[in-house]
Amino acid sequence: MDFERFKVHGEPLIYGAMISIALATIGIIIGLTYFKKWGYLWREWLTTVDHKRIGVMYILAALLMLFRGGVDAMMMRLQTAAPEMKFLDAQHYNEVFTTHGLIMILFMAMPFIIGLMNVIVPLQIGARDVAFPRLNAVSFWLFFFGAMLLNISFVIGGSPDAGWSAYFPLASLEFSPTVGNNYYSLALQISGIGTLLTGVNFIVTILKMRAPGMKLMKMPMFIWSALLTNVIIVFAFPVLTVALALMMFDRLFGSQFFTMSNGGMDMLWANLFWVWGHPEVYIVILPAFGIYSEIIATFSKKNLYGYTSMVFSMVIISLLSFLVWAHHFYTMGQGAMVNGFFSITTMAIAVPTGVKIFNWLFTLRKGRITFTTPMLYTLAFIPIFTIGGVTGVMLAMASADYQYHNTMFLVAHFHYVLIPGAVFAVIAGFHYWFPKVFGFRLNDRLGRHAFWWIAISFNVTFFPLFLLGLMGMTRRTYTYSAETGFGPLNSLSFVGAVGLCIGFVILVYNIYWSTRYMPKDTNGDPWDGRTLEWATNSPIPAYNFAIVPKVQTRDAFWTSKVDNIPLFEEKITKIHMPSNTGKPFIMGVIFFIFGFSMVFSLWIPAILAAVGIVIVMATMSFDRDHGFYISAEEVIATEKKLRGETV
Amino acid sequence: MKIDASKPLEYSTEENSNKIFGFWVFLGAEIALFATLFTVYLVMVNRFASGPSGPEIFEIGPVLYETFLLLSSSFTIGLAVHAMRHGYKKAMMVFIGITLLMGLAFAGIEVMEFLTYIHEGATLQTSGFLSSLFVLLGTHGAHVSFGLLWGGAILIQLWRQGINPATANKTFIFSLYWHFLDIVWIFIFSFVYLKGLM
Ligand code: HEM
Ligand SMILES: [Cu+2]
Secondary structure, three states: OOHHHHOOOOOHHHHHHHHHHHHHHHHHHHHHHHOOOHHHHHHHHHOOOOHHHHHHHHHHHHHHHHHHHHHHHHHHHHHOOOOOOOOOOHHHHHHHHHHHHHHHHHHHHHHHHHHHHHHHHHHHOOOOOOOOHHHHHHHHHHHHHHHHHHHHOOOOOOOOOOOOOOOOOOOOOOOOOOOHHHHHHHHHHHHHHHHHHHHHHHHHHHHHOOOOOOOHHHOOHHHHHHHHHHHHHHHHHHHHHHHHHHHHHHHHHOOOOOOOOOOOOHHHHHHHHHHHHHHHHHHHHHHHHHHHHHHHHHHHOOOOOOHHHHHHHHHHHHHHOOOOHHHHHOOOOOOHHHHHHHHHHHHHHHHHHHHHHHHHHHHHOOOOOOOOHHHHHHHHHHHHHHHHHHHHHHHHOHHHHHHHOOEHHHHHHHHHHHHHHHHHHHHHHHHHHHHHHHOOOOOHHHHHHHHHHHHHHHHHHHHHHHHHHHHOOEOOOOOOOHHHOOHHHHHHHHHHHHHHHHHHHHHHHHHHHHHHHOOOOOOOOOOOOOOHHHHOOOOOOOOOOOOOOOOOOOOHHHHHHHOOOOOOOOOOOOEEEOOOOOHHHHHHHHHHHHHHHHHOOOHHHHHHHHHHHHHHHHHHHHOOOOOEEEOHHHHHHHHHHHOOOOO | OOOOOOOOHHHOOHHHHHHHHHHHHHHHHHHHHHHHHHHHHHHHOOOOOOOOOHHHHOOHHHHHHHHHHHHHHHHHHHHHHHHHHOOOHHHHHHHHHHHHHHHHHHHHHHHHHHHHHHHOOOOOOOOHHHHHHHHHHHHHHHHHHHHHHHHHHHHHHHHHHOOOHHHHHHHHHHHHHHHHHHHHHHHHHHHHHHHHHO
């Protein structure tokens, strides 16, 4: 065999990455062995089917990926901080912006949001778990191993380097001969299947498992946003599946889908990619809208203004999200009529989005506002996201886009929507729901410090890019000469990026600090919340609710507190629970082996792995494990203990 | 596990009815998948470059056999569910068996068809049109083949456990899958073969 293919050469940076990966792995193995934690890890986490634990694992993985994507971002900002920098060469700059984009969107923002959905959705609808707990574990492990597959590309064989959009013909074997884009097609495929299964799971959970009395129009706004997001997932992800499969066939088996000869059509890729890609950005934005709606209502002590119009605007956004994809390539040769159509649909999205912004403002109006950390992120989101939205409408005008297309203006625009839209939202949600999961709050003073660093540095990092774009700096350029005059603004942007780093360091330090010093919270409702997740104990018992709640109003928990409407009326009875299983994890491992073998065209291991996958599926089908029961006495004892009473 | 006797066996527990609903949602995703593949095919259909075009390679004979087999198997899987509702385990297993045999024959003919194309020099690598043809037909064929394994696993479970809420549920879901593949085939028959032969 030819081992040269696996090696990546030349850069001290890459050797550094290899060594740090090796050291971290060895460290983890030694640590687990020394503290005798292998059994714990396997029993409590790797085999779990509990939605809360799966959610926590999603969020941990997402934080890890935020770190990786953040390091990528810093490397890019450093490389462009001054003219003619020699930090990264062109090839590495290409790899770094490609993996940065992929990781941030697919392996950071989306899993973070899916993690929050995992933790919160069953609680907010008063259910004991998701509809299919085992499938949920399968989803997680497919996502996780897909993400790992992409991550090892940096040190084994080389990363994808044709941009996160991997346009053909650039991404074809002819112009990208390394295995990088093979990794792209397989890693995204594996984690994409996981995401699709999540979509199915949550649609069923939300539509079929709500507590008695919770009509659709009584669902919390986060649940509405999660429902619509999962509908988008179910219809958008199959398009990605097909696109990636065709890419794989082109690269590995010589088919002619996106080639320049023999009838291939490169623009077909661009269309397929964005038919998935634009809905994808709404997959990360809509749940963010839901999170903000919950936080604004809680910390203004008011019910959400314009509930119905909020729901309908999200429905309209979801529909429109499938009708705008061509705005990503106005300049790539379609006619004026087509551009006109997509221009109009794109601008139309601003209308329902505006409705939502005004509803939030009206909810705040005359509210009794408390400025907690999650609320600060929410309040910062509104104006910053509006800048992103307004520049989006500028980009939507096809004729003007000939000026902005592929410049730093675009890069600034999408970071102005993605960072306040998705990243601020998941951080806010993280702070907001943290006490529910772990039973204590994050420190607010440190939280606010981190917030100000992040919010201000964000603008320092990205506002200059609008100006640079208008000055003519194109995106994905690894260096420029001093005569262009791009230097000062890029240096400023680098300063901002350093500030962002400091903010994130404080955020992580806060987790450490709070774990050590924050007092336990005993009543399960630290923020005086409105929705059902606050009606159970923190940390949440395995069965979520000792008694299934009965819902009569929209903010069910709030009205139960204010108007004394009882939520829990029945007696405690035994509770059915699904049992743990290691098969989803094993399946993930085999998928990883399959993906890796395919990347390097190692056909025999690939076939063996494929057979292995089918065998694991078969054993799952033959499983006759119907779970177990927690007895009523045990539930009562747990409840007492969580409330701090002695048993 | 609470069993609701007023409902058909396959719907009788909450888990069961969730699974059926979940499978319908999954079929929504499958529709999106095949819709994308059909779109790709229709975009590519005239881009045969220097290779053969559809009318030059399609033969109606095997395609009619395939259609006949798959449509009939959709009928027999319906009969299997019917037998299941009446609790006739043996009849149910026989009908599933017939369904799978017809599916196997279908897959066999499709493999022969592919080999014929390749023999005539019409391969995946030849042209955009042929790439899209092979991938569209191949995806459907892979679904059928996967169905053979799945149906086989269900047969074994039926044989061991008899008809109970779990096996009834699996059989019913499998029948939905099989009907769905039949419908996809009708689209393939119309938009690929008939359109290509006209
Ligand atoms: C943490 C601060 C971040 C910084 C400093 C940063 C910086 C950058 C830079 C410098 C580029 C490349 C510009 C170019 O040369 O073309 C870039 C591209 C990109 N970023 Fe970020 N970014 C950050 C966070 C994020 C987040 C949170 C997301 C998504 C949720 C994201 C998504 C993307 C995407 C999709 C691209 C395009 C990649 C491509 O061109 O293929 N970024 N970012
Ligand atoms: Cu878009």
